[in-house]
Amino acid sequence: MKTFTKAAKEVLKSEAKAIEALSERLGSEFEKAVNTILSHKGKIIICGVGKSGWIGRKIAATLTSTGTPAVFLHACEAVHGDLGIYEDGDPAILISNSGATSECLRIMPVLRSFGSTLIALVGNPDSPMARNADITLDASFESEGDPLGIVPTTSAAVALAMGDAIACALIDARGFSKTDFAKFHPAGQLGRNLTYKxxxxxxxxxxxxxxxxxxxxxxxxxxxxxxxxxxxxxxxxxxxxxxxxxxxxxxxxxxxxxxxxxxxxxxxxxxxxxxxxxxxxxxxxxxxxxxxxxxxxxxxxxxxxxxxxxxxxxxxxxxxxx
Incomplete structure (x- = not known):
């Protein structure tokens, strides 16, 4: 009987190894990103397309639920009216594994016109997006963990982990408490566990x-x-x-x-x-x-x-x- 654990174990090991390497690599650029977000009184914009876009949605949701207002902006829809969500000075985190996503590159000058600090969360720190950003978050890794070596698996896990790292650093910096968390989660079991006696x-x-x-x-x-x-x-x-x-x-x-x-x-x-x-x-x-x-x-x-x-x-x- 065929088993399916080999490929499953390989991708999990690949993701775990890449995230461990990411934790050792955090440095001054990460500190700059957190300080930029922490000092801003408004919201944060998270931008991306494809799989990076879905990771961006999750990062925005995590930030919002932990005291840092954030919204996801699709890089394609942005230039068709969704830029109306912007307010001057809103920092933007642009996510791309290659760091060469054309939709993100095209929108970077537009975002800069809003006085936005551009933070590139990229798998290639020597990429066009990294060179055109104010801050670069290095989400590089050795290879994707899927059997084909091309499916966004490890890259998505590392980008998501970087988002969690930012959120947790902000939780710590803001002194965000369980009571604060409960205010944003009045429904569902999480909210019940925190709110009800x-x-x-x-x-x-x-x-x-x-x-x-x-x-x-x-x-x-x-x-x-x-x-x-x-x-x-x-x-x-x-x-x-x-x-x-x-x-x-x-x-x-x-x-x-x-x-x-x-x-x-x-x-x-x-x-x-x-x-x-x-x-x-x-x-x-x-x-x-x-x-x-x-x-x-x-x-x-x-x-x-x-x-x-x-x-x-x-x-x-x-x-x-x-």
């Missing part, structure tokens, strides 16, 4: 099955059936959490043929279970539940007094509130 989506105490350590397994199963959240909390009279019993605990107990009318909740509960405070972010909850060898589907939630306040499930985290 556990208390915003958790199941309240009234919705949770609660049992005492002396309750029988039958009583526990009945409580979990009436309020099916995947777990029951074992509490004392003051709502202090003593343990947790999950659906899985019940199934494992039945396999061991334990008598459900005589066995007590305390016999099968997990003592001192992992918990989370209701003031924690959803991102904290995700990390606590998923970044572990054995993932958790439900967590008891405690209030500031360390008393049980409710339960949160992965389902609650990943289901938008209506």
């Amino acid at each position: 556990v208390s915003d989506v958790m199941q309240s105490l009234e919705e949770c099955p609660l049992v005492s350590k002396g309750d029988t397994i039958r009583q526990t199963v009945i409580a979990m059936t009436k309020k099916p959240l995947g777990a029951a909390c074992v509490v004392d009279e003051n709502l202090g959490l003593l343990g947790l019993i999950t659906d899985g605990d019940i199934r494992r107990m039945l396999q061991n043929e334990i008598e459900i009318d005589s066995a007590k909740a305390s016999e099968i509960m997990t003592r001192s279970p992992i918990t989370i405070e209701q003031s924690a972010s959803l991102g904290d909850a995700v990390r606590l539940m998923e970044e572990r060898k054995s993932k958790l589907s439900v967590l008891p939630v405690l209030n500031s007094e360390k008393k049980l306040a409710g339960l949160i499930r992965l389902h609650d985290i990943y289901t938008p509130q209506g």
Whole structure:
């Protein structure tokens, strides 16, 4: 049976090698580019065509989402009216692997007429675009990583990595925080994880099955059936959490043929279970539940007094509130 990993591994190794070399090559020109963008109060223009254009779109999106307003300008459409997006002084990053893309070369004098600092992100630092730019970002590499050696694979990865390097340098320079990031990502799971608190989506105490350590397994199963959240909390009279019993605990107990009318909740509960405070972010909850060898589907939630306040499930985290 034919396998397909050889070509896949070759391109990944090629891209990794080129990006590693790029990290060692960053220097004064990179510093100039970051300082130019950092000192500009307006937006950044990202320009390119073809595959470089798609990389440019992604770089513009990354910059915009991390506190540096940026827009993508197609080099062909620019001269047919899209130059209207320009404001005097907007720096431009022009992307081309060859550094000789005719559409980009043709538009460079036009962009300069706007007082724009021209930054060439090119695979050939000794190219026409590099010579006509104010700043050159060297995105060179040995060869494309595809079996033909001509498909934009390594070149695209290196250009994209350079864009990420610029964005991350700006994040650091601006002191851009997770809170700032959340402002620009109010929708989607990223935004939910950063913006919402556990208390915003958790199941309240009234919705949770609660049992005492002396309750029988039958009583526990009945409580979990009436309020099916995947777990029951074992509490004392003051709502202090003593343990947790999950659906899985019940199934494992039945396999061991334990008598459900005589066995007590305390016999099968997990003592001192992992918990989370209701003031924690959803991102904290995700990390606590998923970044572990054995993932958790439900967590008891405690209030500031360390008393049980409710339960949160992965389902609650990943289901938008209506």
